[in-house]
Amino acid sequence: MEKVWPAPNVTSEFINAYNFEIFNVASACKSLIKCRPLMLTVIGCYLLSVVISHRAMKSARPMELRSSLLIWNTLLAIMSAIGFIRTFPEPFHIITQQPSGVYKAICTYEFHNYATGFWALISVISKIVELGDTAFIIFRKQKLIFLHWYHHTTVILLTWFGYEAYDPVFRCFVPMNYFIHAWMYTYYALKSQKISVPSVVSMAITATQITQMFVGAGLSIYSLHILMNTNDLCHRPLRNVFLGLFIFGSYFVLFLNYxxxxYFRPSKKTTSKIVKTN
Structure with a gap:
């Protein structure tokens, strides 16, 4: 039986969709399914290019790229801020104003608006665009840690598979991610211009990243409970629940270790202590 995708609302009491945000949900999901091999190829090429370019830069001078970094980080910060503004009203309204709000926000399409679905799709696409973060690290000859490229590759899988199924939990994950990115890219835009930012800011952003991973793992555990132990309807595919549990769980451990x-183990001074993730 072919999956039936929901038809979101254009207008609602918490947010109204603009004309450019109204789109064919089923067509978008089917396009991602069709382009899955391309997505996997992009990930493979990314990992290969990381190895090749990292070796090539060993004998090269580090590049400054200050102007490029300012433009890159500023545009991503603005996009993330807009994405948060457009996606936050829906889960906030459902969780705070509706009975069984957490369940409805995670497992159902009730009160769903086109604006949320559109900016969730933009979030998926942005995960590929943000692979450019790694290029700046390599060309500037900064330290490239495992957590950085592991997060970049696995979050593409997580969001891509999630949107293929139009997973309702996206309405919770996307605004969290946009919120953190708005502050993270603003921080990096300032640092790229050598503007002094208090260390407590970077510490707060990293702590918020850890909180996001904890919440993500918690949502997966809650979804698993609904699917396995109750008779309540949940539109989350079991595959996505297990994938989310594994990936968010690994993020939580890696970010906590980082x-x-x-911040608590003596080490050499670094330019920044925030892991630039997407």
């Missing part, structure tokens, strides 16, 4: 080593 947080400890960056």
């Amino acid at each position: 947080f400890f080593h960056a």
Whole structure:
């Protein structure tokens, strides 16, 4: 039986969709399914290019790229801020104003608006665009850690598979991610111009990243409970639940380890202590 995708609302009491945000949900999901091999190829090429370019830069001078970094980080910060403004009203309204709000926000399409679905799709596409973060690290000859490229590749899988199924949990994950990115890219835009930012800011952003991973794992555990132990309807595919549990769980452990080593273990001074993730 062919999957039936929901038809979101154009207008609602918490947010109204603009004309450019109204789109064919089923067509978008089917396009992602059709382009899955291309997505996997992009990930493979990304990993290969990381290895090749990292070796090639060993004998090269580090590049400054200050102007490019300012433009790159500023545009991503603005996009993330707009994405948060457009996606936050829906889960906030459902969780705070509706009975069984957490369940409805995670497992159902009730009160769903086109604006949320559109900016969730933009979020998926942006995960590929943000692979450019790694290029700046390599060309500037900064330290490229495992957490950085592991997060970049796995979050593409997580969001891509999620949108293929039009997973309702996206309405919770996307605004969290946009919120953190708005502050993270603003931080990096300032740092690229050598503007002094208090260390407590970077510490707060990293702590918020860890919180996001904890919440993501928690949503997966809650979804698994609904699917396995109750008779309540949940539109989340079991594959996505297990994938989310594994990926968010691994993020939580890796980010917590990074947080400890960056802020509480004596080490050489670094340019920044925030892991630039997407």
